[in-house]
Amino acid sequence: MNQVKKSPQDEGVKRSYSSFSRLSGEHPFKEKVPEGRVEYKARHKKGGKVTFFNFELARDMGLIPKTHPAELNPELEKEILHTFSIVIINEYDVINDIKFPEDEVLPNTYMATRYLQLQHPDKTGKTSGDGRTVWNGTVRHQGVTWDVSSCGTGGTKLSPACNLNKKFYQTGDPSVSYGCGLSEVSEGLETLFFSEVLGKNGFKTERVLAIVEFEKGLSINVRANPNLLRPSHFLGHLKQGNLKNLKQVTDYYIDRQIENKIWAQTTFKSDKERYAYLAKQVAKTFSEMSAKFEDEYIFCWLDWDGDNILMDGGIIDYGSIRQFGLFHAEYRYDDVQRYSTTILEQRQKARYIVQCFAQIADFLTTGKKKSLSGFRKHETLEYFDKHFSECKNSNLLQKIGFQKSHQEILIKGHLPLVTRFRRSFSYFERSKSKKGIYKVADGINWNAIFCMRDILRELPQIYLARQTHLSQEDFMEVIKSSYAKKNDLKITEMRRKQINRFQETYSAMIAAIEKASGSNRSQILLEVTMRSSVINKYDRVTGDSITYIVDKVKKLRPKLSPEELFQLAQQFSSYQNLDPDKKAVASVVPPRHKNIMQGLYSIVRDCREGL
Amino acid sequence: MKLVLYSGGDDRENATLDRAFIELIGKKNPVVTFIPSSSYFSEQEFRAFVRHYSKFRISRFILFPIDVPFDRILLNEVMKSDAIHLGGGNTFYFLNALRKAKLLTQLKDFVKRGGVLSGLSAGAIIMTENIDMAAYPEFDRDENKVGISNLSSLDLVNFMFFPHFKNSARYDAAFRKYTKAKSKVIYACPDGGGIVVNDNEHRFIGKCFVYAKGYKFPIL
Numbered sequence: 001m002n003q004v005k006k007s008p009q010d011e012g013v014k015r016s017y018s019s020f021s022r023l024s025g026e027h028p029f030k031e032k033v034p035e036g037r038v039e040y041k042a043r044h045k046k047g048g049k050v051t052f053f054n055f056e057l058a059r060d061m062g063l064i065p066k067t068h069p070a071e072l073n074p075e076l077e078k079e080i081l082h083t084f085s086i087v088i089i090n091e092y093d094v095i096n097d098i099k100f101p102e103d104e105v106l107p108n109t110y111m112a113t114r115y116l117q118l119q120h121p122d123k124t125g126k127t128s129g130d131g132r133t134v135w136n137g138t139v140r141h142q143g144v145t146w147d148v149s150s151c152g153t154g155g156t157k158l159s160p161a162c163n164l165n166k167k168f169y170q171t172g173d174p175s176v177s178y179g180c181g182l183s184e185v186s187e188g189l190e191t192l193f194f195s196e197v198l199g200k201n202g203f204k205t206e207r208v209l210a211i212v213e214f215e216k217g218l219s220i221n222v223r224a225n226p227n228l229l230r231p232s233h234f235l236g237h238l239k240q241g242n243l244k245n246l247k248q249v250t251d252y253y254i255d256r257q258i259e260n261k262i263w264a265q266t267t268f269k270s271d272k273e274r275y276a277y278l279a280k281q282v283a284k285t286f287s288e289m290s291a292k293f294e295d296e297y298i299f300c301w302l303d304w305d306g307d308n309i310l311m312d313g314g315i316i317d318y319g320s321i322r323q324f325g326l327f328h329a330e331y332r333y334d335d336v337q338r339y340s341t342t343i344l345e346q347r348q349k350a351r352y353i354v355q356c357f358a359q360i361a362d363f364l365t366t367g368k369k370k371s372l373s374g375f376r377k378h379e380t381l382e383y384f385d386k387h388f389s390e391c392k393n394s395n396l397l398q399k400i401g402f403q404k405s406h407q408e409i410l411i412k413g414h415l416p417l418v419t420r421f422r423r424s425f426s427y428f429e430r431s432k433s434k435k436g437i438y439k440v441a442d443g444i445n446w447n448a449i450f451c452m453r454d455i456l457r458e459l460p461q462i463y464l465a466r467q468t469h470l471s472q473e474d475f476m477e478v479i480k481s482s483y484a485k486k487n488d489l490k491i492t493e494m495r496r497k498q499i500n501r502f503q504e505t506y507s508a509m510i511a512a513i514e515k516a517s518g519s520n521r522s523q524i525l526l527e528v529t530m531r532s533s534v535i536n537k538y539d540r541v542t543g544d545s546i547t548y549i550v551d552k553v554k555k556l557r558p559k560l561s562p563e564e565l566f567q568l569a570q571q572f573s574s575y576q577n578l579d580p581d582k583k584a585v586a587s588v589v590p591p592r593h594k595n596i597m598q599g600l601y602s603i604v605r606d607c608r609e610g611l
Numbered sequence: 612m613k614l615v616l617y618s619g620g621d622d623r624e625n626a627t628l629d630r631a632f633i634e635l636i637g638k639k640n641p642v643v644t645f646i647p648s649s650s651y652f653s654e655q656e657f658r659a660f661v662r663h664y665s666k667f668r669i670s671r672f673i674l675f676p677i678d679v680p681f682d683r684i685l686l687n688e689v690m691k692s693d694a695i696h697l698g699g700g701n702t703f704y705f706l707n708a709l710r711k712a713k714l715l716t717q718l719k720d721f722v723k724r725g726g727v728l729s730g731l732s733a734g735a736i737i738m739t740e741n742i743d744m745a746a747y748p749e750f751d752r753d754e755n756k757v758g759i760s761n762l763s764s765l766d767l768v769n770f771m772f773f774p775h776f777k778n779s780a781r782y783d784a785a786f787r788k789y790t791k792a793k794s795k796v797i798y799a800c801p802d803g804g805g806i807v808v809n810d811n812e813h814r815f816i817g818k819c820f821v822y823a824k825g826y827k828f829p830i831l
Contacts, residue, residue, distance in 0.1 A: 458685050464671045465642045465688045474684045522640075522670040529672065530661060534654045538679040575651065595756065601651065605679060 017079040019063045023136040023148050024083070025108030032252040035245050036233065037111035038156060040088035040134065043104040045214065048085035050077050051185060051557070052192060052211040052565045057224060061209075062141025072562050084212050084222050086110070088134060088154035090181070092168040110134035112156040115232035116239060118305040119160045119337075125236020131159030132181040136222070144260050147228040148209060152220045155181025185213050185557075188221035189550045191318040196573035197541050198323075200582075203292070204314035225314060226260050229253050231282075231306025231353050238360055241369050250364060253311060254278060262312070275361035282311070282357040283384040289313030290350035291391035294343055295399065297324035299543070299611075301333060301340045302349035306356075322543030325609035326481055327429045330437060330446035339443065347388065354384045393418050396425060400456055400506075401532030401580070402513070406524070409516045410509055417512065421505035427498045428452065428479060433488050440611065449484035451609060453536035459506065460528040469503045472496055481609050531580040538608065541576050545607035549600050556596060568593060572600055613727040614767060614808040616735035616800075618774035618817070619699065622663055624803030627816045631807040632694070633667050635727045641693030642671040648700025648733050649708070650676035656698055678708040690717060694727035697734025702745030703755040705733050706764055715765060722767055732774040735805070740766040740795070744773045748785035751775075768808060773799040778820065783827055791825035798830070 030037060055070040064076070072080075088110060089100065112134050116125035132155055136148040154171035155162070161179020162168055171181040188211040195205045210222040229249070237246035254274065257263045263281065268274035289309070293300055299322040300315060301308050310316050320333055320340065333340035341349055358378040363369045375381070390411075397407040397418065410418050433447040458478050462470060470478065472491050476499075480489055491499075510528075514521050553560070553568070560568070571589055575597070589597060613635045617628055636643075645660045647653035657674040664672070675681065675689045689695065695718070697705070709715055722728050730737055733753070736744050741762040745753040776782065776799035786797050798806060804817020819830040 454682075458682075461673045462685065462688055465673055465692070470684065478682050478684050526661065526665075526670050526672060529674070530654070530658050533657060533674050537654065538650065538676065580654075591754075598756070 016075055017064065019061075019139050019141075020079045020083045022139050025106070025110040025134075025137060027111060027135050027137050027147075029113065029135070029252060030111050033245065033248040035114075035242075036237075036249055037113045038129070038158060039109040039111050040090060040154075040156065042086045042088045042106045042108075042110050042134070042153070043100050044082075044106065045085045045087040045220070046104075047214050048081050048212040048220070050080050050210065050562050051213040051219065052188070052208065052569075053080060053562050054192075054207065054209050054569075055566055056570070057207050057209055060141070061139050061146045061224060063139060063209075070563055070566055080210055081212065083136065084150055084210055084220055086134075086150070086153055086220070087171060088112075088156065088181075090154055090168065090171060091157050092155075092170045095168060096170075110136070110153070112158055113233060114158060114236060115230055115307055116236035116305045117160065117232065117307050118303055120163050122163070124239040125232070126240065127158065127163045128160070128236070129156070129158035131156055131161075131179065132183060135228070144226050145256060146224050146226055148222060148224045149228055150220050150222045151187070152183030152218065153181070155179055182218050183221050185211060185217050185219040186550055186554060187319065188219050189553055190546055191221065191223070192569055193549055193553075193572060194318050194321060194323075194541075194543075194546050195315065196569050197576040198298075198315060200573045200577040201296075201579060203296075203298070204289075204310065204312050206310070206314060206316045223316075225310060225312075225316075226262070227253070227256050227310065227312060228316070229256075229311045230309060230316065231311060231356070233311075234360060235304075235306055235353075235356055238356060238363065238369075243363065243367060243369075246360065247364055250275065250278065250360065257281075272365045275364045279354070279357045279361040279380045280383065283354045283380045284387060285311070285313040286350040286354050287384045287388040288391050290347045291388050291395055293346055295392065295395040297327055297343065298322070299324060299331060299333075299340075299343055300346065302346045302353075303341065304349060304352050304356075306353045309353075322611055323541060324448075324611055325540065325542045325607070326448035326451055326483065328445055328448050328611060329430055330432065330444070331440070331611060332443050332445075334443040351381060351384055355381055393422060396422050399452075399535060400509075401460065401528035401530075401535055402509075403527060403531065406513045406517060409513050413516065414509065414512045417505060417508055420501070421509060424498050424502040424505060425452065428455075428502065431488075433483055433485065435485070445611065447483040449481055449488045450479045451481040452479070453540065454481075454538075455479040457532050457536040457538070459503075460525045460532060463507070463510075464522060464525045464529060469507070470499075472499045475499045475503070483609060534580040535578050537578055539601065539605040540578065540608060541604050542607050542610050544610045545604045548603045548607065552596075552599060552603065564593070568596060568600075571597060575601070576604070612722055612767065612808060612810055613725065614722070614738060614806075615727070615729035616738060616768075616772050616806040616808070617729065617731040618735070618776065618800040618802050618804045619732050620802030620804075625805075628803075628805045628807065629664075629667065631814065631816070632727065632729055635807070635809060636694050638693055639668075640671060641669060642673065642688075642691070643669055644673040644675050644689045644692040644695045645698060646675050646677055646689075646695060646734075647698040648702075648705035650679050653698075660696065660698075677712045677714060678704075681712075686717075690721055690726075692721075692726065694729065695721060697728070697730035697737055699732035699734055701756070702733040702736050702742045702753045703757050703759055706737060706742055706762070707757040707759050709737065710759075710761075719765060719767065728767070735772050735774055736764070738765050738767045739770065739772050740764065740768075743789075744771050744797070747789060748782065750781065750785075769795070771795050771797040772806065773797055774802075776801050776804075776820070778818075786822040787825045787827065790822045796821055796823040 058064045112130035114129040117128035120128040133151045134153045139146050155169045159179045161176040173180050192208040195207050199205050206223045206225045209224045212220045258266045301320045329344050355375050358375040358380040428450045429452050433449050437446045615632045653676050661672050736742050742764050800819045804819050807814040815830045821828050
């Protein structure tokens with residue numbers, strides 16, 4: 001069909017950035033799970049320019065040396081464009097015999113992986129998967145293998161549009177949006193800002209390695225993670241009852257986890273033990289992840305197909321990801337044909353995915369696929385429930401501001417007290433406005449009315465200063481959010497009880513730590529004050545704020561170099577780092593960035609209680 | 612009136628001023644509020660502030676950023692504190708935030724009631740009649756990013772305060788010129804230096820200078 005272009009190695013050119021050569025389409029998944037992917041030839045896409053490059057991530061991945069400055073020299077820029085400015089030659093191109101200049105066609109093929117997706121009509125994963133993404137390859141550095149994939153590299157036959165309309169589309173066909181195979185700079189920027197912030201705050205997430213921009217705001221957004229497999233990569237084969245493929249993908253995944261030293265146990269007496277361990281790991285990961293999502297108000301549309309999350313509980317596809325300022329537990333995203341899950345329903349969806357992995361472990365061990373319902377009471381799920389509850393407790397104690405050793409005192413010796421406080425905390429966190437459900441820009445919501453971060457930030461300081469509890473009226477004054485109207489704030493008998501319980505159990509926890517640790521009350525409250533001021537910072541990023549920030553950055557971008565965009569993303573994520581143990585001192589911000597950053601702060605502040 | 616004006620510098624350099632600050636408070640385990648000039652990374656400043664003053668056996672601190680909304684409950688506690696410290700930073704931004712939050716009058720009242728008010732650099736300039744010294748001399752000034760033109764401030768003392776002073780001909784020329792034209796005197800203090808005001812008594816720490824009517828004198 002087409003001639004292939006020689007790569008720089010073929011021409012014997014010495015490359016300073018030689019690790020990039022590993023990102024030319026070759027990936028072990030191709031060989032290990034042959035039926036788990038579709039392969040495409042690809043060609044160079046002209047007219048790209050590097051809008052963003054993540055120097056920090058590239059250093060971690062060994063793509064550039066540890067000492068490489070955060071500067072895009074011409075050679076590095078050329079390497080990035082050479083590696084990532086690609087577009088696949090898809091079925092439409094082949095059927096219509098579209099000719100491409102020989103020197104533009106690349107030597108290797110690139111894979112799009114198959115995985116289960118709910119929006120596909122067949123619902124078994126036979127036709128679904130990466131619709132506009134191909135995998136560039138892997139790089140290994142300091143004992144970690146990284147997957148790299150690029151979004152916006154052309155429409156594959158695994159896109160929903162192809163299957164719903166039963167036809168192939170030319171890449172860029174304006175009659176379909178998602179199915180056209182392209183992506184936009186704004187998607188890359190949204191993922192960049194959100195993932196860098198969440199990554200700094202202990203969430204596992206895909207990260208943006210590079211954004212290559214083309215005309216009309218289109219881009220190729222390059223992502224990286226130590227393992228980009230999703231549960232849906234397994235669940236398709238499970239639905240189909242395809243033992244061979246399921247075993248291949250599972251073994252491939254396990255090998256990677258062991259290779260990357262993610263798993264504590266690396267040798268197993270039998271396959272049974274190995275697959276049971278996998279199920280347990282999924283239960284652990286997904287209970288931790290769903291508890292953290294709930295406690296940090298992360299809205300991630302989890303569903304039974306498991307295509308919106310990575311196997312390690314990492315966030316992928318930021319299109320529908322949000323972080324709420326308050327516990328807006330009734331928010332649902334409107335996806336035209338259906339509404340999304342709510343934050344509180346995420347746990348059940350995560351649990352369901354774990355149930356599927358209990359079924360997978362059994363299927364792989366026995367060779368027989370049993371009914372999923374038979375695993376409803378499986379020990380893995382019991383573990384999920386137990387660990388979820390443990391995580392909820394430790395997350396709350398962390399949120400209050402207790403240091404690790406004090407959290408342990410409470411968990412080990414005063415669990416009923418912690419549970420009592422959690423109940424009271426949840427009562428306020430889940431209180432909703434009398435306004436009821438109403439439409440918002442992209443779905444429906446029922447406003448939460450109390451800001452738990454505010455009460456957790458102020459309470460230890462007030463106790464330190466006055467050494468008495470707040471009156472009920474004062475408590476309401478501190479905890480009320482801007483969403484609360486006068487009639488939401490009535491102090492009913494129930495509320496009175498809960499205010500008392502909240503403060504009594506809070507103080508009782510302090511007293512318990514005082515007794516067990518030898519520190520006095522003031523010392524404990526002071527430590528909690530300092531930690532809580534970081535954890536429960538007044539202005540925390542929300543989904544809405546990211547949208548506005550991306551709009552602002554887009555407007556500024558013609559004047560922002562890739563280096564400046566990198567610095568801005570770093571500064572912003574550092575400012576939004578709410579980990580009291582890792583919070584760094586403010587870096588020196590170049591004068592030109594100060595105004596930009598001030599603009600970003602005020603956006604975060606204005607949107608702090610929203611969606 | 613009990614005030615401590617810190618120029619800047621590190622913990623060791625400020626040891627004398629710190630002792631004076633603690634003496635002015637004159638109370639066991641007082642409540643001390645830290646008001647940062649900006650909430651940006653204020654948690655880190657607060658942590659450093661707490662670490663520093665904990666050495667004086669103080670354990671009751673309040674962090675009170677004023678460029679974000681706050682509730683009256685915490686404000687009440689702040690105004691009941693034994694001491695309030697105004698942090699360093701951009702003086703224009705700080706003054707603008709204090710004015711927007713309607714705190715200038717409340718801080719004056721706090722001082723009138725006998726509370727100890729201290730300030731470092733920008734925080735010290737804020738205690739004077741206006742923040743001219745943040746805009747002067749031209750070669751060493753804060754950027755007025757917030758674009759305020761009303762520079763009048765707490766007006767708690769009858770002098771101007773210039774922090775981070777370096778004894779040089781450039782500053783001499785600038786301050787002689789300023790004091791020739793205006794009636795106020797300027798107290799210029801190097802890092803580690805400052806002024807302790809206890810009602811009518813002014814105590815100078817460090818190698819400070821006074822500029823008045825175009826003349827310069829060392830304060831001995």
